Amino acid sequence: MPVRSPYPDVEIPDMSLFDFLFDDFGERADRRAFVDGGSGVSLTFADLKRMVLRLAAALAERGVGAGDVVGLFAPNTPYYPVVFHGVLRANAIVTSANSLYTPGELAHQLTDSGAKLLFTVSAFLDRATAAAAQAGLPPESIILLDAAPETGRSSLRDLLGTEAEPPAQTVGAADTAVLPYSSGTTGRAKGVILTHRNLVANLLQIAKPSNVTPDTTILAVLPFFHIYGMTVMMNQGLHRQCTVITMPKFDLQEFLRVISEYRINRIYIAPPVAVALAKHPIVDKYDLSCIDVIFSGAAPLDAELGRAVAARLGCTVLQGYGMTELSPVSHAMPDDRPDLDLNSSGFALPNIESKLVDPETGQEVGAGERGELWVRGPNVMSGYLNNPEATAITLDDEGYLHTGDVATVTEDGVFSIVDRVKELIKYKGYQVPPAELEALLLTHDKIADAAVIGVKDAEGEEVPKAFVVLQASGADLTAEDVMTFVAERIAPHKKVRVVEFIDEIPKSASGKILRKDLRAREAATS
Template sequence: MPVRSPYPDVEIPDVSLFDFLFTDFGEKAGAPALIDGSSGATITFAELEGMVGKIAAALAERGIGAGDVVALFAPNTPHYVAVFHGILRANAIVTSVNSLYTPGELAHQLSDSGAKLLFTVSPFLDRARAAAAEVGLSNDAVIVLDGAEGHTSLRDLLATTAQPPAQTVTAADTAVLPYSSGTTGRAKGVILTHRNLVANLQQISVMGDVTNDTKILAVLPFFHIYGMTVMMNQGLHKRSTVVTMPRFDLQEFLRIISEYRVGRVYIAPPVAVALAKHPIVDQYDLTCIDVIFSGAAPLDAELGHAVAKRLGCTVLQGYGMTELSPVSHCMPDDRPDLDLNSCGFAIPNVVSKLVDPETGEEVGPGERGELWVKGPNVMSGYLNNAEATAITLDDEGYLHTGDVATVTEDGVFTIVDRVKELIKYKGYQVPPAELEALLLTHDKIADAAVIGVRDAEGEEVPKAFVVRQENAADLTADDVMAFVAERIAPHKKVRVVEFIDQIPKSASGKILRKDLRAREAATS
């Protein structure tokens, strides 16, 4: 039977995300909204609102308006937040781009989303220009935040004397198009409305003790829905101070927490390994940390407890997907007694059920089933992909997550497996089909299949099973890995290669990954 959240439903205002976040900063107007952890540069709430208005006005001057898509390809900085909300304030749509993307991957997202402009930074400019050229965007359509010859800069936009346009978006309009592989296949645009994002902020609001005195560390990328909602926008919603980091570096991570006295740290599980084991951690005063919250991939309870004991803080975790804006389940701050292998309770306004993937029948407490989720945070669908939408969203409004879970009588959910074939490497999604398609372009590879395997650290990594072409005995594992690495984002790299005589397939030609997993289990 469906399991409702144990928490009362919350009210979801029928407003745009901008109106929800930027209405009346009051006494917090002069307080720091954002701090660049690297430089210490600070932007107050009032300054941020002013920048957002200027960016919106400048975009309107360039013809950007309702329904237009603008791509944002940049690392975490305070300026990312200003541009993100400036695009929304211009009545347009943000498509956030993975900062590790190659030109080809970026070009796909630009083309698929129909982006008219691309914001980036000078270190990313070579990739941005190549992708823009591939899809027919001129240099004039590439805005470089920190400036580059021949391109508009953020300073240029902020110099406008125009007024921001009238707001025309409604809660039902699309706000962002992050890209996700969903339960399978190549990355797809996830249509998230203003209502989806506002709803998820209201839903998670009651789960954690985040206040206007909280400092949040944003090391996980804003382009990812976890960073976008839980760090960037929750910080604005709660009038907290968000301290940004452009990339993860352990020593810098520890310095920033210690120096700025950050109390709430959101991580993915690989960071927990460093916090539990690395000797450098003891060199920093981390007594300021109240809560470490892990997401993006399952956190092992033993590891979480080791972090909690070493740092003297509470460690929690949750569950979500890009398609869920992203949070659907989490451990609340006041229940550290829950099993840390679990992902806690369904958040307010969410109904879940577990369904046997083979029979389609609902299962009860203690039984394994695919997690289905319904709530106001569920996406509208996938952009330009009715087939994928129909597979993922059913007629009753349930999103089929592709993850297998159990639930206790008390409503505590635990993710135990995946129906879907997606590999999760350090919280990033790696679709096997994309790697397989790339491998098959190599002239010495006859066939290939990819699955996730565990490395020595327990991390899931992509492993390729490769069938060599005849007369290609000289093809080595290093050759295969180098070929992929040159053509794909770093997190998608093949990290293990095994040569085999034949890829197991069904009569219909579908790769039998379960056979490859069984082979892997037998040899490990």
Template sequence: MVFRSPYPDVEIPDVSLPDFLFADLGDRADRPALVDGVSGAALTYAELAAAVDRVAAALAERGIRKGDVVGILCPNSPRFAVVYHGVLRAGAVATTINGLYTAHEIAAQLADSGAKLLFTVAALLGTAEPAAAEAGIADVVLLFADDTAPGRPTVDDLLASTAPVPDVRIDPAVDLAVLPYSSGTTGRAKGVMLTHRNLVANLCQTTPALELFRAVRVLAVLPFFHIYGMNSVLNHGLHTGSTVVTMPRFDLAAFLGVIARHRTERVYIAPPVAVMLAKHPMVDDYDLSALQLLFCGAATLDEELAGAVAERLGCIVHQGYGMTELSPVSHVIPDLRPDVPLGTCGVPIPNLECRLIDPATGEDLGVGERGELLCRGPNVMTGYLNNPEATAATLDEDGYLHTGDVAVFDERGFITIVDRVKELIKYKGYQVPPAELEALLLTHPGIADAAVVGVADSEGEEVPKAFVVRQEGEPGLDGRQVMDFVAERVAPHKKVRLVEFLDAIPKSASGKILRRELRAR
């Protein structure tokens, strides 16, 4: 059975993302496009479009050509948007990187993507420089002129370029725009190949349901390196003529202060922020009366929690579903549908076909039955970079993407995510691939075998738990030593939070870790 959107299919323009957003500014030209939530500095749409052209020209002048990959390791700011769209305007591909990554993790992404240049900020040079060196990148450009890093090229230098804007012909359906990294349904992080058409399509697909997202003030605290912040917040805000107010990182007091000061009407968050908004006494100290809609994504939001936030803030609280491989949205609760239960992820977006299958047999399932969610549409990735095996395991011959999540459709067409087929752990909305942590644990001389699964902690948050088999002769190895070993080598969200020692890791006859048995413990 195929499940479809209650909305009719939409037309998707055959253009690049920069042309889609900036070719015809109309009455948006003098409207603020981006505002730095901390300093208040603003860029109008006309200024943004001009800056994007200058960066594209300067990149071409530096030898960046169509199809080249450029790394962006920067916190949210208006200049992130300038650089990001400048890269795409030059015909290059942006690979956006988590600012919490270690130098080794950054280098791995730069090397795997084949990046030729890296944008960063002075505060991240301590990891960016060794990472660039390890990946063989000599060209590192700072977003801002900063006297703590004198003599380095900056975006100001690029904006001063008088070179012509490159005349690049983009085939939207074929040419890549971005290479964010995702663990997909399992394994290590992989480069997700998203074309210009993928991103443009998802903006067009989500617009009919997001009726309150028109020329409003949108808070962008979700990181732009993540596809959620990148396309659903930044690009969709620009598409709808809104003003995107940026924050470089989340801090509750600063977050509440920006909402109050800038009167932001629409705010995008992940579930951990919803918990604070429901319970923290600080919330009552700020005027949040401008807030119309709070949208939660990246992980499932509990219906009771959503209701508590909505009641306390006096606004609409909705959620949706998606993944990097879907550019990212596939399902959403429409803005003006109060009949949709808060615990669901809403309805499929236009131009999308969904199926539910039995994970064991592949048999199609219907209304009220639980099965793995499959999606097919113009927003589905073209595949994983240099990884045909992972691509084949995720995209089937009919073009359906196997999400690895178990869902159920009710008789009204609303979808609820109820379980997970895939091994991926979601910690505070961030992806944690068990295989990466397992490989790291096995490098410890005192560990003979290891497995990692996601388990619920005392607050209901999914956290990585390691099951460890000690090497013979290593009886003194304890949980704290294991956690410290991992913490020194990975980004904070990937830390192992719990450790249990076993005599053996349960595995199938083929040697596959039996994760369900471990989770059942």
């Protein structure tokens, strides 16, 4: 039987994202909506709405309209939502690009999405120019968020100088709003078609378990180009009419300074940040007593690590689950239930049905059993752009999205993500979840970070290999020490059998371990 959310369904209005978010800021209009944590530059809600309408008018003057796609390749800044919502208000579609992309990766996204324009910043101009050229876009298609007259490029300031009126709105709830790119359960990055209704629905869904109010101050260090930052930080800030402090990238010392200076009380992170908060000595140098809630997403957070953060900072630590194809959140621990197992992802959000399916038999499994998580709800994507084969693999005829993640559920409807279907290691027929071993390794006081993949041993058997990053105090730790540490705490078939010490674990901008990069490294050295 599918597991329904314990929350009653929410009513989802039939409107565009712009109308949903910008209809009426009321007495909040002159309060700060977005603030740059480094410079202090800020935009009020009224400033933001005025700029969004101006930009929509300027884009319409340039011929951008319904069905057109505009690329956004930039770090977090208060002007990111100006461009994002200006494009949507012009009846067009945003494709948000990873700020770490190479020219080739960006060119693929521009070409695949059919982007007509590209907004970027001067620091990214070399890569943006090369990518635009590869994608066949003319130089004038690039617009800078920051003013850089020496480049000869148009800037956001130039466009905001228009005297034109914004175009009539022609898009509705069912129209495509954004095309973020995701590898999904497998393969090269694909455009994920998310509608205005998807995004509006998810904002209403996440509002139920979380206590975000106009008095909340959110830190946005995770990137707006990623659906986590886009929905949970940027757009939730607008929806709940609270202040969002932006950071262009993660730097621990700056991260701590910004929290302390701006008295931030709600922080969204990925697990690698939790490792630093739990273990780095510099954390004790800052007054972080303002923090009420730290919410982790993008990858599973180990309970022991989360409890260590909570104890050190005196705050509540929660986590949830989602993916780009879910706009992104489908499950979350509620603010008022810190008693839940921190290894869990909490309950399904309103309007969501979930079920767990044995990936080998295709049969539903019950409480306490492992199965692939399938999710159905109004936040589920329409499909992958120009890729019906991948869409058919991921979305079934009943509307369930097959997440590729292995989960369990309790009788009370509490879900826990335990691994990826494709990343389970099969050791002599036994399933070995890499995430479980990684969480255990992180409990070692001399290990700063870790990742686990399956590799072949001399007999051709797949065995767990750990890549380990040492703390400064861990120089004397040996591979044998690591294997013994794990072996003493886990079932024999799950033991780590190979260890390699490396300087850094490769991760995506959202904090997910890039195991494919580790597998490529392994292939290159074997």
